Amino acid sequence: MTLLHLAWKSFLNRKGTLLMMLLSISMSVVLLLGVDIIRQQAKEGFSSTVSSTDLIVGARSGQINLLLYSVFHIGNATNNIRWKSYEAISKDASVKWSIPLSLGDSHLGFRVLGTSSAYFQHYRYGAKQRLSFSQGQAFDGLFDVVIGSEVAKQLGYRLGSSVIIAHGMGNASLMKHDDKPFKVVGILQATGTPVDKTLIVSLAAIEAIHVDWKSGVQLPGSKVTPEQVLNMDLEPKQITAFMLGLNSRLSTFHLQRKINQYRNEPLMAILPGLALQELWGMFSFVEKALFAISALVVVSGVLGLLALLLSSLHERRREMAILRSVGARPIHILTLLILESLLVTVLSVALGVGVLYLVMLYAGTLIQDQFGVRLVIQSLSLWQWQLIAMVVAAGALAGLVPGYRAYRYSLADGMSIKL
Incomplete structure (x- = not known):
């Protein structure tokens, strides 16, 4: 009978307590790998918040500031861009398409974006x-509005709902x-x-x-009705920023x-990528903190396994002595306990890996809808296999600690236990 067979029999003999420990460690593995996969795919999703856009243009300021207000709709521009400047640059021979962006208004804390139909055609x-679209279509009339999924969910809006836009930002x-x-x-x-x-x-x-x-501020005594607006020239005088797609990537820097x-x-x-x-x-400390937390959970699971093996070792001293009496050497006892832990x-x-893939398969859509993280089912990366190897090690x-203690027990020590 091999040591591995003995380890399996020992596991089945104490399957109740070891099963609880197995579940504990497996959940730790799910957390460790899950956090790493979410971190990795969140980074990829973040990096591709806007894709296929070669340049983003705004008033001269900082690169991060321009990215924040034009793509993430956080903060405000230092200045606006004249419409004539936008038209002149958009007509450049190297420009394939352009998307104008106008920000500054809101609705119950959500930003309102003014743009053209090119936004739905070229934004990636x-x-x-x-x-x-999950429902409806792009705007066609002057007072039509298209809303994002989170706006619809949080405010309970449906097709045909009325929307009042507020000037500036703020819930109240x-x-x-x-x-x-609208x-x-x-x-x-x-x-x-x-x-x-x-x-x-x-x-x-x-x-x-x-x-x-x-x-x-609305001018007193000059209220214009929606019907009157329809007959006016509504070409914009200025916009906040615009996105450009080029005919060739080679002309980007020029x-x-x-x-x-x-x-x-x-x-x-700026180059959005x-x-x-x-x-x-700038937020790398967050992913490091998440990894540290999940690693500590795994460590606590392994320490729990160690505590379980140590606590059961006293009860198994007679078992160890019997194995010694039938010819098992101390090194065999040490190997047996390491194999059980392994x-x-x-x-x-x-x-843990099986549970993780089941969660990604059946809860991936829910996770994307609730947290905005798109989970793509793919094979484990080299780093994730290294994490698994570290957990197994x-x-x-x-198992080495209780194994060493059992190694030190003498045959007489096990046989002299009082029941």
């Missing part, structure tokens, strides 16, 4: 995925464009990006709600330098 996120703004209500005509599918928390209207609509406003040296007004063009990597680097750890890892080391 993730693995070059297009925006798609008193400066509302309540004389020009109607929801489309609800976007969840993307896991800031688009989910955005209300999207046309640039003409942004102009329409501000025709009788000046410096953030056009970036050209925009940064634009003489008509101070502008800045580089800016996203720089921004993620067996529990390996089974725990296998169970820790389990084997946990």
Whole structure:
């Protein structure tokens, strides 16, 4: 009878307590690998919040600031861009498409984005995925609004719901464009990006709600009705930023330098991929903290296994003595206990990996809808296999301590136990 067979028989003999420890370690493995997979895929998703966009252009400021307000809708621009400047740059021979962005208004804490139909045609996120509608369609009328999935979920909006846009940001703004209500005509599918928390209207609509406003205040005695607005020239005078897609990536740096040296007004063009990597680097301590927490959970599971083996060792001293009496050497006893610990750890890892993939398979959509993290089922990376190897090695080391103690027991010590 081999030592491995003996270890398996010992496991079955004490399956109740060891099963609880197996579940504990397997959940630790799920947490360790799950945190690493979520961290890795969140980083990939973050880095591709906007994809297939070659340049983002805004008023001259910092690279991170421009990225935050144009893509993540956080903060405000230092200045706006003249519409004529946008048109001139968009007509450059190297530009394939452009998306104008106008920010500054909100609805119950959610940002309102003014843009053109090009936003739905050319904006990409993730693995070059297009925006798609769960209900309705893109805006067509002047007072149509398309809302993100999170806006619809939190506010309970459906197609046809009425929306009142407020001037500026804030949940309780008193400066509302309540004389020009909007109607929801489309609800976007969840993307896991800031688009989910955005209300999207046309640039003409942004102009329409501000025709009788000046410096953030509605002009007294000059109220313009929605019907009157329809007959007005609603070409924007300025926008907040714009995105560019180029005919060739080779012209990216040439056009970036050209925009940064634009003489008509101070502008800045950034490469979104580089800016996203720089921004993620600022939050690297968060992923380190998450990994440290999950590693501590695994350590606590292994220590629990060690405590269980040590506590059961006293009860098994007669068993060890009997094994010695039939010819087992001290090294055999040491190996047996290490194998038992290793067996529990390996089974725990296998169970943990299985549970993790089941969660990713059946709860992936729910996790994306609730937390904005898209989980893609793929094979474990080299680093994750290394993590598993470290867990297995820790389990084997946990069996070394009780194994060494059993190694030190003498045959007479085991036989003299009083029952």
